Amino acid sequence: MTLQNRVDPFGKIHAAPSRGLFMGNRGGCFHRDDQTLKPTHWSSRQWIICVLEFKGRRRKLMQPGLYTELFFMDEATALAAGHRPCFECRRAEALAFRAALMTRKVFEDEPSASEIDSLIAGEMQARIRHNLPLAFIDALTLPDAAMFEHQGKAWLKWQDTAFAWSFSGYEGAMALPRGPVKCLTPSATLEALRGGYLPTLHPSFNRLAA
Template identity: 40%
Template sequence: MTAPRHYTPLFFADEALALAAGHRPCAFCRREAWRDFQRAWVTATGLSQRAPEIDKALHRARLDRDRRPATHIADCASLPDHSFIRTTKAPGRLEGAAFLPLTARGYAPALPRPEGPVTVLTPLPLLQVLRAGYHPALTRDQDRASWPDSRG
């Protein structure tokens, strides 16, 4: 655990996955993305754009009462692009009419977007930020080959 107001070294395969885990862009190393996120945050939530307040709100949103990752059920058609969901096949990212399952080696080939209710992994305030127009940095197809192999 890091001390408050200090850098926390967290790294994800892409930003959509970081959002699904309840995290925001780094204000130091990704300054432009941070500013875009702040604008979308204020538009979506009406809350403060200050990092400490955003971090507190995200922390509350990412855990349930039992301190497990919070999830909820929603109609898949209502979810914005880059939301993460869990299906019986795998967790993955929504993009247009596609569902991109996440594997240890990156995103698998696209499947059709599920229909009906799904388990949503992206916390509610971050779904609002995506709806407000925030565009996360995504893993490009050519980057997949560099992901670690799940065989260790």
């Protein structure tokens, strides 16, 4: 059985066969003993992005009472979905992400992980819980590696090109749309990207961008 644990850039969780480059979680357990998801798809605001392998640890997925493992096609996908780098298994990236937020004056003082979570995962939870509409932003003003919706699909913005997202990688490219688009990446994460944080992108991006 393909488990419902693959996250798209809209923050929704699907059953899809493609595993992706990263795993993560949403702060605890929100699956049932039969490995199906409960109605609320998070346990707290600790939405993190983790590596697939760390210190030889091995897990059986969706064990009763333990945190619900999630998987992301790449880091830009996870960021768009409201997650941030883990301070344990991706500490260097987490520190760089926090520094980028401070560079952009999102925080005046060095924030704790929980303060970052309250801002970013908090925005996503409010968006999902209250079905808030996505903000329109001029595509040209988006930072590289931000994601947006166009014609019902998710796209990655990189320079003047848009790359079509899928669970297995980027499937094609087109010129960046002119004018407003619906932004998927949370507002604070946009600032981290503007502040110099560079997420890991799927190898298909390099093939299309070459």
